[in-house]
Amino acid sequence: MTLPLQTIQQAQRQSPLPLLEQHMLWGHVLGVSRAWLIAHDRDPIAAADWQHYHDLQARRLEGTPMAYLLGWREFMGHRFEVGPGVLIPRPETEVLVTHVLQNVLPRFQHPRILDLGTGSGIVAISLALECPQATVVATDVCPTALSWAKKNARTLCGGNIDFLQGSWYDALSAQDTFDVIVSNPPYIAAADVHLAQGDLRAEPTQALTDGQDGLQFLQAIIAGAPQFLRSEGALWVEHGWNQHQAVRELMLKEGFSEVRSIHDLASIPRISGGTINL
Ligand SMILES: C[S@@+](CC[C@H](N)C(=O)[O-])C[C@H]1O[C@@H](n2cnc3c(N)ncnc32)[C@H](O)[C@@H]1O
Known part of the structure; x- marks a missing residue:
């Protein structure tokens, strides 16, 4: 699959997901915070990270819960692993x-x-x-x-x-x-x-x-x-x-x-x- 997009900002313009879910998936793929994503949304993204994001986005669009994609959900201030x-x-x-x-x-x-x-x-x-x-x-x-x-x-x-x-x-x-x-x-x-x-x-x-x-x-x-x-x-x-x-x-x-x-x-x-x- 050809992935023509090169920055998170460009991806955001085209993604059908709500912005919060995009940020959560990008944060998961890149291992960074939401604040980092906002500050670095024009940085170029490596091809492997693109692929990973697009795979997650496709599963999300098919109905996979965000918690299963990320592998965790917060409860009482702690991160619980789920799948x-x-x-x-x-x-x-x-x-x-x-x-x-x-x-x-x-x-x-x-x-x-x-x-x-x-x-x-x-x-x-x-x-x-x-x-x-x-x-x-x-x-x-x-x-x-x-x-x-x-x-x-x-x-x-x-x-x-x-x-x-x-x-x-x-x-x-x-x-x-x-x-x-x-x-x-x-x-x-x-x-x-x-x-x-x-x-x-x-x-x-x-x-x-x-x-x-x-x-x-x-x-x-x-x-x-x-x-x-x-x-x-x-x-x-x-x-x-x-x-x-x-x-x-x-x-x-x-x-x-x-x-x-x-x-x-x-x-x-x-x-x-x-x-x-x-
Ligand atoms: C609504 S979930 C709650 C899970 C967890 N306590 C929480 O609050 O996220 C109900 C749990 O009860 C378990 N369960 C269903 N039938 C059960 C049974 N007969 N005996 C014991 N646990 C059962 C399910 O496997 C599930 O993990």
Whole structure:
């Protein structure tokens, strides 16, 4: 293929991608910051770098998520490596982590935390980083997700998290107990049209939906929690914008108290939780 363009500025004039995505891809190809790109947009670009950029641009235009092209996504100020086979971290999950860090973990001196459905490990690793006195166990049913999580744990926090494979509580021994259980499970209903749009088309289906109404995994997590929580232990889950009432009802039915939901910056109830008194 002939590549007639010679500078980033010339490429920008012709690229169908939004400018921010162009900058992110060029930054990735050249290993430079956005500020450098703006200051050097008339510098000549080597042919190999052109080719690399054009390959990435073509994959982006075919629908590959930016996070998979770059190989990472930032979460709670840290760079988590991701790729095909694992969910891309979402900013709304920072509501879950921030709430647990600020309002739940301070109740415990040395909290033992369980993260169910850890994916790339963002929740477990962020909690371990911010609360070094905690011990953290993280589970996932998917071996590919667990390998990303272990890699991120090695890079970001020295790998002091126990990763276990299995379906929800099946990954644990029946005697295991925790002060705090957190989870961002697949909660999109199978019929939701968003599954066929944007980045979701490229992400693993089993990380997005329970294949039914979106509440099945939330229900399983809530129903199983009392067996694995210590007295005064807390469960906090992320859920969809319209699932807070159903989630709170499930928690009340299982004997949780202090059940409430927390809104994100757009006033959408994103997480719900409660405490168990045994
Ligand atoms: C919405 S993703 C969340 C990933 C990560 N915690 C995050 O917030 O980015 C849900 C995760 O649950 C995992 N999962 C799906 N079914 C599961 C099951 N039956 N048991 C355990 N984990 C499951 C998926 O593999 C996926 O990694």
